[in-house]
Amino acid sequence: MAALTKDRQTPERSGKEFSFPVKASTQIFAGSIVVLAAGLAEPGKAATGLIAVGRAEAHADNRNGGNGDIDVPVRAGVFRFDNSASADLITRADIGADAWIVDDQTVAKTDGSAARSKAGRIVDVDDLGVWVQLG
Numbered sequence: 001m002a003a004l005t006k007d008r009q010t011p012e013r014s015g016k017e018f019s020f021p022v023k024a025s026t027q028i029f030a031g032s033i034v035v036l037a038a039g040l041a042e043p044g045k046a047a048t049g050l051i052a053v054g055r056a057e058a059h060a061d062n063r064n065g066g067n068g069d070i071d072v073p074v075r076a077g078v079f080r081f082d083n084s085a086s087a088d089l090i091t092r093a094d095i096g097a098d099a100w101i102v103d104d105q106t107v108a109k110t111d112g113s114a115a116r117s118k119a120g121r122i123v124d125v126d127d128l129g130v131w132v133q134l135g
Contacts, residue, residue, distance in 0.1 A: 016076045016135075018053065021068030028060040032104035033081065033119060033134065034074045041072050043104035050117035052101060054135040055079045076135025078123050083130050084108035090130045094122050099132045107132055 020034070020041035028034060033044030036051045041060070044052065053074055060072035081099075083090050088108035090099060099107035100116040107119045107130050124131035 022062040082106040
């Protein structure tokens with residue numbers, strides 16, 4: 001396309017709310033970490049190549065469906081998730097570093113010897129968990 005020669009009404013999105021097609025035979029719980037694999041949404045898990053896109057805003061049950069039969073609403077932002085344990089426990093000293101996905105509600109300090117995908121950036125740590133910027 002050529003450069004503009006008059007005013008344009010450009011469509012806008014909030015940049016925080018999205019909807020993604022859910023992978024076949026998959027259930028995503030509200031409040032969980034949502035990742036994309038090959039463009040399809042699924043719950044966060046310890047695996048490589050996943051893209052964390054946000055938190056599920058509603059329950060999405062596609063266990064009896066095919067790829068993309070339903071969508072899951074997702075919100076990007078800063079959310080508190082469970083902290084891993086032992087050597088993978090995230091502390092306040094890790095604020096600003098990456099958090100790594102353990103499962104759909106837990107994040108860790110390391111990539112688990114290259115076995116996990118990045119969740120997002122650690123924003124804060126408190127007694128109840130780790131605040132992570134997703135999406």
